[in-house]
Amino acid sequence: MTKKKFSLSDYSQYMVVVSIVLVFGIFSVLNPNFVSAYSLQNMMVEVSPLVLLACGLSFIIFTGGIDLGSGAMVSATCVISGLYVTRFGNGIIPVMLIIGAVLGLLNGTIVTKLKIPSFIVTLCTQNLWAFIALTLCPNGSVAIDLKLRKTLKWMTAKAGGVPVIFYFAIAAVVILFIFQQLTPSGRAIFAVGANVRAARLAGLDTDKAQIMAFTVSGACSALAGALYAYKQLSAVPTIGDSLTLSAIASIALGGTSMAGGRGSVIRTAIGVVTITAITSGLNMMGVNPLWKDIIIGIILIGAVYLNSDTKGRDIIIK
Amino acid sequence: MDEILEITDTIYVFKDGEETAVFPTKEADLDVLYEKMVGRSTTGEFYVEDRQTVPGDDVILEVQDLSLFGAFNHVSFKLHKGEVLGLAGLDGSGNEDVCNVLVGQEAPTAGRILVNGKEMRFANAYQSRRNGILSVPKDRRDEGMVGILSIEDNINISSWNHLKKGPLLSRRLLRETADKWIREAGVKCTGRKDRIAQLSGGNAQKVIFARALESGCPVLILNHPTRGVDVGAKQEIYRLVREMTEQGHAIIVLGDTLDECLGLASSVVVFKDGMISATFDCPVGGKPSQNEVVHFMM
Incomplete structure (x- = not known):
């Protein structure tokens, strides 16, 4: 028997562990303050909403689809939370979950019932989310009323040295992981991504699985939007602009195949930590922030290259 | 067939990818050709005929006057408990299209499908599975296997709804079910976490069974359950078919060869040009010969 040809893509699931060690290693050599308690706490606050966004989006990518509008959805929901928190108080969080689920359901229904590729659908619907954000906040960010700030401060307050918002992120990852591993819908999402035709003939409700992925992702994006509003204490209509890129890069760094069928929300979450560490490390070194998205873009291309099965010769690139 | 005898000068007969005979057309007649095309029959032992069950009286599935425009017309048959019903016919004779309709891949243009006496319409394979019809698809790689998932997932995929404990899937049930089938179906693998894509054709097909x-x-x-499967695995698959009927399943089989179709089936419906041209009973010891059946196929 001939020895199996070595291929990097067989090891892509370990990529995230290697890269997180590498990133923290390099930055702490360059800047000894990088892993101080203060900067770690900062990073936990920074990471949490993006973890929600990226883990939710992972499910769409598990099905082999994509949501280009998830960043815009964060903007819209951040604005809605920022403006309406005066009326609902902390009740805004469940309200946003429902709104997000409905927006995701809309995406999913268009994709499955009209049979249109998800990148087209979300390319179009993202304009709707951007419209919501910019009509509600036409003149840029709106700060949340000073009187209300006290009721919102608990989110960034620390419990046992860890910001509350981080507990939110952890809880979300745990719930999503259980959904991914131990529910028929979660498993069906992977089967759809791996081979939709076979999944359908095995008697799975593939439409339901896809719609479920979009709904979960929508709810997560909306919760991320609400968390940004809590974190910034204002409604920021442009907050999500570069988040889609960061989220997809985190997912790819986590070893999730863009073709669908494999991946894990836990590795996505670690990917988010890595990406955030890179950006905040660059910030601390005083690198021009314009470089940030370029660097994340390079990481995304590199990660997707390592993840994808490039061994075969008959690969079709669409 | 008549066309071939009319137009040609020489006839080459192919069977299972090999040339079995060459005749000048003058010397050929239908019977000789049929014999060369279907070849010698294999023994009943090969098809585990001693375990062939006698169908019960309960009709599980009934098809009445079913038509799909452009594919088949006025097809009616009954499927009983414990029965293996063979749908024989050439490629394009309509037998495969009937299966597509039964698993909701296509909507019939006329006729009725009755499951346990109740009329059903299936919009997709999910609905037909929920009503008790599931297929082992013909194209194993594209339609059967969910390639990058594990053997465990591939075995359990159609059953997740009853492998739950409370609202969540039970890891123990998933594991035990996968191990049970790997053992019972004789799947050769290193463990239930292997990717199904790494298995040979026969072993992958056992997983789908x-x-x-x-x-x-x-x-x-x-649908062509032994396509691309080696001889040893074929027999294990036949054994699984017998096991299915012993457990009371009713089976529709489209054989890879006519021999297989007759060997497995307890009755055979023959399709020709989208219509049923004949029906045969195939009890053990009283199976029709391939030549008899082939006449109704062409």
Whole structure:
């Protein structure tokens, strides 16, 4: 028997562990303050909403689809939370979950019932989310009323040295992981991504699985939007602009195949930590922030290259 | 066939990818050609005929006057508990299209499908599975296997709804079910976490059979169940078919060869040009010869 040809893509699931060690290693050599308690706490606050966004989006990518509008959805929901928190108080969080689920359901229904590729659908619907954000906040960010700030401060307050918002992120990852591993819908999402035709003939409700992925992702994006509003204490209509890129890069760094069928929300979450560490490390070194998205873009291309099965010769690139 | 005898000067006969005979057309007649095309029959032992069940009286699935425009017309048959019904016919004779309709891949243009006496319409394979019909698809790689998933997932995929404990899937049940079928179906692998894509054709097909059996669907449609499978694995698959009927499943089989179709079936419906041209009973010891059947196919 001939020895199996070595291929990097067989090891892509370990990529995230290697890269997180590498990133923290390099930055702490360059800047000894990088892993101080203060900067770690900062990073936990920074990471949490993006973890929600990226883990939710992972499910769409598990099905082999994509949501280009998830960043815009964060903007819209951040604005809605920022403006309406005066009326609902902390009740805004469940309200946003429902709104997000409905927006995701809309995406999913268009994709499955009209049979249109998800990148087209979300390319179009993202304009709707951007419209919501910019009509509600036409003149840029709106700060949340000073009187209300006290009721919102608990989110960034620390419990046992860890910001509350981080507990939110952890809880979300745990719930999503259980959904991914131990529910028929979660498993069906992977089967759809791996081979939709076979999944359908095995008697799975593939439409339901896809719609479920979009709904979960929508709810997560909306919760991320609400968390940004809590974190910034204002409604920021442009907050999500570069988040889609960061989220997809985190997912790819986590070893999730863009073709669908494999991946894990836990590795996505670690990917988010890595990406955030890179950006905040660059910030601390005083690198021009314009470089940030370029660097994340390079990481995304590199990660997707390592993840994808490039061994075969008959690969079709669409 | 008549066309061939009319137009040609020389006839080359192919069977299973090999040339079996060459005749000048003058010397050929239908009977000789049929014999060369279908070849010698294999023994009943090969098809585990001693375990062939006698169908019960309960009709599980009934098809009445079913038509799909452009594919088949006025097809009616009954499928009983414990029966293996063979749908014989050439490529394009309509037998495969009937299966597509039964698993909701296509909507019939006329006629009725009755499951346990109740009329059903299936919009997709999910609905037909929920009503007790599941298929082992013809194209294993593209339609059967969910390639990058594990053997465990591939076995359990049609059964997740009854492998739960409370609202969540039970890891123990998933594991035990997968191990049970790997053992019972004789899947050769290093463990249930292997990717199904790494298995040989025969072993992958056993996994798909395990999926069909675990699903608990009373009606199973086996579309070319032994295509691309080696001889040893073929026999194990035949054994699984017998096991299915012993457990009371009713089976529709489209054989890879006519020999296989007759060997497995307890009755055979022959399709020709989208219509049923003949029906044969195939009890053990009283099976029709291939030549008899082939006349109604061409």
